[in-house]
Amino acid sequence: MRNHENSADYPKKRVKACKENWEEMTLTLKDFQIEEVEVLNLNEEEIANAVARTYVAEQNIKAVIVLGITGPLLIKKLKKIFGIPFLSFDNVILSVVGRSPLARVVSIVSTFSEEKTLLTYKAIYEFIPNQIYVLNSKDIGEIPQLYRRGYHIIIPCSAELISELESLSNRLKGLKEASIENPLSYFKEEICSLNLAKGKPSTYKIERILPCIADSSKIRFIAQLDVNVEDLLPILYLHLKRSNYLEALDTLTFTTDKEEMITIYGNGRVCAGKVKDESRAKEILLELIDLLSKAYNYLSQHGSPPVEMLEARRKLNPNVVYNHLPKLNCGKCEEKSCFTFAIRLVSGEKKLSECKPLIEEEKYRKNREFLEKLFNPLL
Ligand code: SF4
Numbered sequence: 001m002r003n004h005e006n007s008a009d010y011p012k013k014r015v016k017a018c019k020e021n022w023e024e025m026t027l028t029l030k031d032f033q034i035e036e037v038e039v040l041n042l043n044e045e046e047i048a049n050a051v052a053r054t055y056v057a058e059q060n061i062k063a064v065i066v067l068g069i070t071g072p073l074l075i076k077k078l079k080k081i082f083g084i085p086f087l088s089f090d091n092v093i094l095s096v097v098g099r100s101p102l103a104r105v106v107s108i109v110s111t112f113s114e115e116k117t118l119l120t121y122k123a124i125y126e127f128i129p130n131q132i133y134v135l136n137s138k139d140i141g142e143i144p145q146l147y148r149r150g151y152h153i154i155i156p157c158s159a160e161l162i163s164e165l166e167s168l169s170n171r172l173k174g175l176k177e178a179s180i181e182n183p184l185s186y187f188k189e190e191i192c193s194l195n196l197a198k199g200k201p202s203t204y205k206i207e208r209i210l211p212c213i214a215d216s217s218k219i220r221f222i223a224q225l226d227v228n229v230e231d232l233l234p235i236l237y238l239h240l241k242r243s244n245y246l247e248a249l250d251t252l253t254f255t256t257d258k259e260e261m262i263t264i265y266g267n268g269r270v271c272a273g274k275v276k277d278e279s280r281a282k283e284i285l286l287e288l289i290d291l292l293s294k295a296y297n298y299l300s301q302h303g304s305p306p307v308e309m310l311e312a313r314r315k316l317n318p319n320v321v322y323n324h325l326p327k328l329n330c331g332k333c334e335e336k337s338c339f340t341f342a343i344r345l346v347s348g349e350k351k352l353s354e355c356k357p358l359i360e361e362e363k364y365r366k367n368r369e370f371l372e373k374l375f376n377p378l379l
Pocket residue numbers: 325326327328329330331332333334335336337338341354355356357358
């Protein structure tokens with residue numbers, strides 16, 4: 001199913017390529033029934049309706065795979081409507097970037113209209129600025145320049161280009177360490193994880209350990225938890241100071257106090273970069289299981305956090321914090337000014353309790369309560 005331009009034999013060629021890819025997936029995923037829906041030049045509502053037609057006819061659908069570019073927000077919307085996951089090429093791009101923190105990725109799309117569509121979905125760039133470069137297939141010759149700028153992972157982002165993986169790799173010979181990722185293998189992994197039930201995590205499996213792209217003395221790893229943790233991510237977001245939650249992508253990214261960069265996916269996948277070694281990786285995963293278990297207990301007792309709570313967390317910024325500090329610039333917190341203290345509070349380097357006047361003086365009680373709630377909405 002896809003959404004693209006309408007030149008004479010273009011759709012036919014594309015549908016053929018899609019069909020071949022469906023066939024490949026059908027062979028690998030015998031338990032999954034594959035239905036092909038042709039969608040040309042449709043808006044969001046029409047895409048939803050096209051999916052609905054298949055959905056109604058088929059009772060046991062576990063997921064819908066969109067062989068095209070749609071945008072994470074639409075995918076999330078469809079998931080809400082149908083209650084099943086939707087996987088698309090842009091999920092794959094984000095997944096590859098998430099698995100290789102700090103990697104730079106060139107995503108090749110096959111037409112200008114797709115390039116525009118992808119660029120429209122700004123969430124991708126807000127999430128990982130300067131990590132994704134979208135290239136039209138006509139400009140493949142520019143890859144060597146992009147390679148020099150640090151873009152080493154290349155993802156062909158359409159059914160047509162996937163069927164030309166070999167010729168693409170030939171064109172890129174000589175670019176050491178440049179890897180071409182086949183999005184289909186990511187779809188397969190995602191589909192396998194769909195069988196995981198939601199719950200409290202108890203174990204993990206480290207699937208891959210690779211050199212860290214940002215720091216060659218460190219490693220990055222990919223692991224899988226034993227449950228789906230989608231409902232626990234917003235709770236973790238409220239709890240972790242240096243975190244970013246993207247609801248549309250079902251991902252939570254955070255930085256640890258050792259500056260490791262961790263991404264957790266709703267389907268229980270965990271990817272991390274700048275990690276010292278394998279034993280630290282195991283430590284991180286155990287700490288994560290502990291945190292997620294606490295989030296699970298919170299969810300069982302209080303339910304999902306309200307939208308307003310998440311919005312307040314998103315607004316957490318040094319200005320708001322500063323306006324509720326005593327503004328004495330007394331230095332008791334070992335910072336030069338209340339404003340630097342506010343910045344460090346927001347970044348998680350300082351604790352509210354380090355501002356003695358705020359904690360000890362009754363006249364700041366209201367401000368203190370406001371800030372305590374802002375920083376610990378789950379208390
Ligand atoms: S201790 Fe509180 S009042 Fe004093 S400088 Fe630090 S933040 Fe400002």
